[in-house]
């Protein structure tokens with residue numbers, strides 16, 4: 001298999017973890033290139049559930065190298081907890097199968113604290129962040145006041161930079177938010193100790209990835225969140241603070257664009273979104289509640305109920321065109337069994353204008369009406385189906401119609417959380 005980018009083509013939580021876990025066997029290296037520990041990827045293997053926050057899903061496969069690259073915002077305490085949790089369950093995590101970039105930025109307690117305080121400050125205008133400090137960490141990175149993983153390995157240097165960072169953060173916490181400041185020396189000693197434990201994993205991951213690529217090894221780039229949450233191209237300001245699509249790979253992983261190979265988007269057979277922000281096909285009624293319950297749509301990291309709605313062909317066409325996706329995987333098709341008639345969002349309307357393309361230029365989505373197309377549902381449970389011809393006719397018709405509307409082929413269907421619950425159509 002050539003190198004591959006797998007990314008979320010909706011608002012995140014599309015089931016990327018499962019697909020990446022499935023594909024990890026076919027590559028040498030799995031790479032996280034952006035985002036932080038808010039992305040809880042859920043993988044189910046032999047009835048056992050694994051939730052991975054920072055470590056790439058390839059860790060569950062012996063012999064695969066897993067890389068946390070420079071573009072990731074790393075909470076080192078969460079990372080150590082994740083390493084320990086995996087080791088306790090019998091997964092070997094060593095510097096042979098986990099590599100951590102010295103250039104990745106560090107999420108500290110002050111970032112988490114400010115994440116919550118900033119949301120409180122914004123009140124009604126809050127974004128609905130996961131409160132993991134990712135936004136404030138990336139803000140420090142852009143302000144050139146952040147610390148990188150490599151800085152943690154040099155205690156004196158780390159202490160000096162951390163003290164400088166905290167002087168500013170404590171001023172904000174005390175004078176703007178009127179809260180108790182952080183204990184600087186406690187943080188300095190805790191994080192330098194963490195640096196010592198992580199040291200064996202730390203390396204120049206960009207150099208290693210480029211060498212692997214030049215040597216003809218296959219790389220799998222694992223995106224977190226989804227393209228509709230992309231910092232530049234998503235529903236700003238209700239977005240995450242990184243470049244979520246394949247566009248984020250060259251800078252986040254430190255590889256040339258040619259190293260990406262094929263790009264595959266992941267999308268559910270319907271839509272969900274966590275947090276605030278535009279979601280045109282959202283169901284605000286009992287049907288939405290039913291969809292949320294059927295799909296177990298609750299955040300794997302935060303437990304927050306996800307907003308749920310119909311498949312949005314306009315948004316999906318946008319994300320697939322933006323990323324130049326070669327194909328997409330439709331997940332959770334099994335969840336739609338028993339629903340119907342199914343609706344597909346095909347265009348938007350407002351003030352007499354009809355939008356068939358994602359209206360990025362709008363400053364607000366208030367008053368936007370969705371034009372739906374109805375599609376017959378199917379009553380059958382399709383979780384055990386493994387061949388296209390065994391799917392109910394209405395289900396096959398639904399897949400074909402979505403494919404036609406978005407203009408990119410479906411290369412795999414997923415009908416359950418387990419690794420083998422898929423129908424391959426070329427992937």
Ligand code: GDP
Nearest residue numbers: 013014015016017041042331332414415416417
């Ligand atoms: P990710 O962040 O994109 O990996 O998505 P999450 O892990 O947050 O959410 C996907 C959830 O759906 C997980 O609990 C998966 O085990 C589950 N899942 C993935 N694919 C399917 C599927 O095709 N059918 C069903 N029923 N569950 C699935």
